[in-house]
Amino acid sequence: MKMQKSRLQPSFLRSALFCLPIAFGLAACNEAPEQEIETISADSTSSPFGDQAAVGAEKFAANCAACHGANLEGTTLGPLLSGRPFMQRWGERTPSLLFSNIKANMPPGGNEGLVDADYLAITAHILNTNGVDGITAAITTTTEFKIAENASAQLANRQRSEPPAPEGITVAGNVDEFVPFVPITDAMLESPNPADWPMIRRSYDAHSYSPLDQIDTTNVGSLSLEWVWNMHEGDSEPSPLVYNGIIYLINPGNVIQALDGKTGELIWEHWTGPANRQDMRNIAIYDDKIIQATTDARLVALDARTGKQLWETAVADNSQGFENSSGPIVADGRVILGLAGCARYIKDDCYISAHDANTGKLEWRFNTIAKANEPGGDTWGELDDIFRAGGETWITGSYDPELKLTYWGTAQQKPWVPVSRHLTIHDEGLFTNSTVAVNIDDGTLNWHFQHVPAEALDLDEVFERVLVNRGEEKLVFSLGKYGILWKHDRVSGEFKGYKETVFQNAFTDIDSVTGRVTYREDIQNAKLNEWTSACPSSAGGKDWHSMTYHEPSGLMIAPLSQTCLENAAREVALVQGGGGLAASRKFFEMPGTDGNLGKIGAYDVDTMEEVWSHQQRASFHTGTMSTGGDLVFVGDLDRRFKALNARTGEVLWETRLGTSVQGHPVSFAIDGKQYIAVTSAVGGTSPRTVPDVIATEITYPRWGNALYVFSLPEE
Amino acid sequence: MTYSKLTQTLSRVSKLCLSLVLVISASSLTLNEAIAAEASGFRARLSPMPTTPQTKNTITGGGEAVASLAGNRLTLTGEFAGMSSAATMAHIHNGPPAQPGPVVAALTATAGTSGKLSAEIELTDEQVAALKANALYVQIHSATNPAGELRGWLFAQP
Numbered sequence: 001m002k003m004q005k006s007r008l009q010p011s012f013l014r015s016a017l018f019c020l021p022i023a024f025g026l027a028a029c030n031e032a033p034e035q036e037i038e039t040i041s042a043d044s045t046s047s048p049f050g051d052q053a054a055v056g057a058e059k060f061a062a063n064c065a066a067c068h069g070a071n072l073e074g075t076t077l078g079p080l081l082s083g084r085p086f087m088q089r090w091g092e093r094t095p096s097l098l099f100s101n102i103k104a105n106m107p108p109g110g111n112e113g114l115v116d117a118d119y120l121a122i123t124a125h126i127l128n129t130n131g132v133d134g135i136t137a138a139i140t141t142t143t144e145f146k147i148a149e150n151a152s153a154q155l156a157n158r159q160r161s162e163p164p165a166p167e168g169i170t171v172a173g174n175v176d177e178f179v180p181f182v183p184i185t186d187a188m189l190e191s192p193n194p195a196d197w198p199m200i201r202r203s204y205d206a207h208s209y210s211p212l213d214q215i216d217t218t219n220v221g222s223l224s225l226e227w228v229w230n231m232h233e234g235d236s237e238p239s240p241l242v243y244n245g246i247i248y249l250i251n252p253g254n255v256i257q258a259l260d261g262k263t264g265e266l267i268w269e270h271w272t273g274p275a276n277r278q279d280m281r282n283i284a285i286y287d288d289k290i291i292q293a294t295t296d297a298r299l300v301a302l303d304a305r306t307g308k309q310l311w312e313t314a315v316a317d318n319s320q321g322f323e324n325s326s327g328p329i330v331a332d333g334r335v336i337l338g339l340a341g342c343a344r345y346i347k348d349d350c351y352i353s354a355h356d357a358n359t360g361k362l363e364w365r366f367n368t369i370a371k372a373n374e375p376g377g378d379t380w381g382e383l384d385d386i387f388r389a390g391g392e393t394w395i396t397g398s399y400d401p402e403l404k405l406t407y408w409g410t411a412q413q414k415p416w417v418p419v420s421r422h423l424t425i426h427d428e429g430l431f432t433n434s435t436v437a438v439n440i441d442d443g444t445l446n447w448h449f450q451h452v453p454a455e456a457l458d459l460d461e462v463f464e465r466v467l468v469n470r471g472e473e474k475l476v477f478s479l480g481k482y483g484i485l486w487k488h489d490r491v492s493g494e495f496k497g498y499k500e501t502v503f504q505n506a507f508t509d510i511d512s513v514t515g516r517v518t519y520r521e522d523i524q525n526a527k528l529n530e531w532t533s534a535c536p537s538s539a540g541g542k543d544w545h546s547m548t549y550h551e552p553s554g555l556m557i558a559p560l561s562q563t564c565l566e567n568a569a570r571e572v573a574l575v576q577g578g579g580g581l582a583a584s585r586k587f588f589e590m591p592g593t594d595g596n597l598g599k600i601g602a603y604d605v606d607t608m609e610e611v612w613s614h615q616q617r618a619s620f621h622t623g624t625m626s627t628g629g630d631l632v633f634v635g636d637l638d639r640r641f642k643a644l645n646a647r648t649g650e651v652l653w654e655t656r657l658g659t660s661v662q663g664h665p666v667s668f669a670i671d672g673k674q675y676i677a678v679t680s681a682v683g684g685t686s687p688r689t690v691p692d693v694i695a696t697e698i699t700y701p702r703w704g705n706a707l708y709v710f711s712l713p714e715e
Numbered sequence: 716m717t718y719s720k721l722t723q724t725l726s727r728v729s730k731l732c733l734s735l736v737l738v739i740s741a742s743s744l745t746l747n748e749a750i751a752a753e754a755s756g757f758r759a760r761l762s763p764m765p766t767t768p769q770t771k772n773t774i775t776g777g778g779e780a781v782a783s784l785a786g787n788r789l790t791l792t793g794e795f796a797g798m799s800s801a802a803t804m805a806h807i808h809n810g811p812p813a814q815p816g817p818v819v820a821a822l823t824a825t826a827g828t829s830g831k832l833s834a835e836i837e838l839t840d841e842q843v844a845a846l847k848a849n850a851l852y853v854q855i856h857s858a859t860n861p862a863g864e865l866r867g868w869l870f871a872q873p
Contacts, residue, residue, distance in 0.1 A: 063769075066768060066769065067768070107767075107769065108767075109767025109768060109769050109770070110767060503812065503813075505811065505812065505813055505814065533765075533813055533814050533815060534813065535812075535813045564813045565765070566765045585767070586765030586766060586767050586770075587765060587766060587767070588762065588763065588764065588765040588766065588813075588866075589760075589762045589763075590813070591812035591813050591849070591852075591867070591868040591870075592812060592849065592868065592870050594760055595760055595762060689768065692768070692771070693766045693767060693768055693770075693771040694762075694763075694766070696771055696772075696775075
């Protein structure tokens with residue numbers, strides 16, 4: 001019924017693991033690798049272990065190399081499984097645990113035809129390649145020794161032949177030589193200068209809206225390239241910061257650059273490390289500091305003038321799998337930050353944390369997983385605390401300075417399917433897949449709404465919370481992978497309405513009064529290794545690409561994706577250190593969309609009706625950004641960067657960049673001249689993998705991270 | 716959309732079917748145009764069955780089917796191309812969008828990696844109701860993908 005309804009709208013045109021890229025250092029997958037790296041492996045002939053590893057090498061080549069590289073060196077689709085990073089993650093763990101984690105999670109497309117002996121052989125190959133040479137017996141499902149204790153460290157360290165990455169400042173300079181640096185205050189962040197884009201999504205309310213109106217619907221057709229800057233390679237989904245004419249740009253691998261916005265001149269560059277080519281979506285600016293979360297879950301402050309490091313603190317223990325892919329906001333003098341990589345069965349779980357912006361000192365944490373003796377702790381069945389996993393906060397939240405509440409989305413329970421979690425569809429799992437409104441002063445929970453209790457398809461509701469005022473109403477909007485636009489009162493948390501923005505068949509009912517969802521029966525009762533077919537897929541609906549609120553028209557304009565998935569749960573043993581995601585997935589076009597993966601939908605925030613949509617074959621890979629010139633900017637997989645009329649959806653301008661357009665467009669002004677900036681980028685999880693297996697005809701270079709800056713030609 | 720509403724938009728359907736038929740094959744143009752003029756039209760975009768990075772190059776192709784309903788009689792024609800191996804069977808199945816279901820009827824399909832589809836089928840009242848609820852789909856099986864290589868749900872044309 002829902003399908004038919006959406007088809008009748010007047011304008012029917014219309015993300016191992018896919019949401020947690022490398023919780024186990026194992027990946028969702030995609031393309032064949034192209035690297036040529038010297039293979040160095042232990043002399044493994046003439047022992048049962050060596051023979052097992054030799055078989056494993058073949059199995060690895062057939063099942064794993066497409067993502068992790070022929071020599072375990074990693075690709076943009078899957079992390080390297082060798083050398084120091086591997087030993088950091090696995091050195092203190094055992095072969096049996098490595099075996100069970102690989103078996104439960106890899107390969108993500110399904111494991112039909114792979115038996116325990118194959119997984120053991122692959123495990124042996126990974127160990128052998130990492131210099132495990134202290135054993136001769138073939139490993140079994142119960143082989144228990146610390147991996148590092150049987151490996152030649154020297155061999156493991158020779159795995160990567162690249163020169164060592166730089167550390168610290170690589171290009172020295174001072175912003176003051178370009179423009180006098182003025183420290184940025186709370187007041188300036190609460191009401192940003194129209195010329196600036198001083199945080200992710202520009203403002204605390206996460207509108208991704210620039211009031212600048214020099215570029216408008218009448219002249220956008222003349223928009224031209226001002227300058228371009230190539231960025232470091234790796235997975236990239238960045239949101240540049242712009243303050244007082246200076247662009248602060250987060251690059252893959254935890255590298256930050258300061259660029260003169262007018263000319264593209266590099267002022268300084270700082271390598272915080274680790275130099276791992278991993279993705280970080282955003283950084284923050286406060287006072288005279290650039291504040292950076294790192295992919296290995298540290299928090300670092302740099303001098304905004306020079307890039308010099310000022311302080312550093314640990315957010316969580318990276319060796320336990322914790323990581324960050326999004327950075328902080330700074331509100332009320334506090335750095336507010338989420339956490340990811342929380343799918344393991346370990347004592348610690350995910351949290352939102354607040355640190356003193358001047359020192360990095362921890363002020364509070366809000367835990368997203370309720371332990372047995374805590375409020376909400378009875379929503380996890382009989383599960384021991386150690387096996388309660390998920391609830392990542394992998395997308396940066398928003399903030400209401402009047403209410404002094406910070407709003408965050410949380411990811412779903414892990415593993416992905418209730419039966420894999422040893423739970424049922426009735427075990428809601430607080431505070432996963434929820435909106436949480438947290439008091440900024442002490443980190444206590446003010447209210448929460450769980451959008452999808454007991455989530456069962458890897459479709460999380462973690463994305464940005466957009467704060468909108470309509471008359472006396474203070475609202476919060478969110479849009480998760482199910483493609484449902486949710487509207488809540490942000491003072492009380494009361495449910496105010498919803499809109500299905502793309503076809504979904506996961507829920508048979510969404511209660512119009514309470515917002516309570518009811519899963520389809522076969523999804524409720526999904527058994528191990530039983531395929532379930534549902535829409536949307538793990539690419540969303542909507543994913544990390546943020547939506548924009550165009551206040552002048554009252555429209556919420558969202559980048560959406562139309563694909564579906566088949567999902568089958570895998571078995572996960574309840575063992576300490578285990579866990580994971582544990583499902584096989586396949587992907588297909590969403591019926592009734594005519595093969596259009598990409599959709600931009602505009603929704604009236606009062607009526608929740610769709611006002612216009614723009615649909616196309618290529619999926620969209622940037623957030624939407626709207627402007628005072630009644631424009632909305634967005635970029636796609638097919639290298640197109642477009643400007644649409646925010647009120648009608650009409651495409652007014654487009655250009656083609658070097659590779660897929662990915663990131664968050666921003667607008668800023670220098671000396672009264674407006675600029676539009678966007679990144680081209682590669683890498684990512686479901687939002688990339690799913691289109692790559694469905695829209696196989698769309699091609700683009702596999703490298704080409706860059707920042708493009710556009711403006712109107714001089715009169 | 717209700718059946719009566721559909722019949723009120725016959726001329727639009729006719730135009731749409733004409734353009735679709737042109738895409739599909741010149742030889743079936745007259746037939747489809749005639750059918751469209753007196754019956755309600757449906758269309759399915761045929762696209763690969765669920766794929767993964769490992770299977771995206773072995774589950775391939777695309778196509779289109781158009782169908783018209785006169786009373787309970789469904790007339791379907793279509794075309795497909797680019798499959799990884801020759802078609803072995805084609806069926807209409809009953810299942811709501813994106814949810815696989817049982818076979819309703821067999822279609823005639825060219826035994827090649829590309830070719831044509833056709834069928835004249837007398838549907839039951841339940842099957843007609845399913846069609847109008849977008850719950851019938853076309854599936855083509857191939858030698859190397861016996862579980863199906865191409866699939867597409869039939870949707871009423873506006």
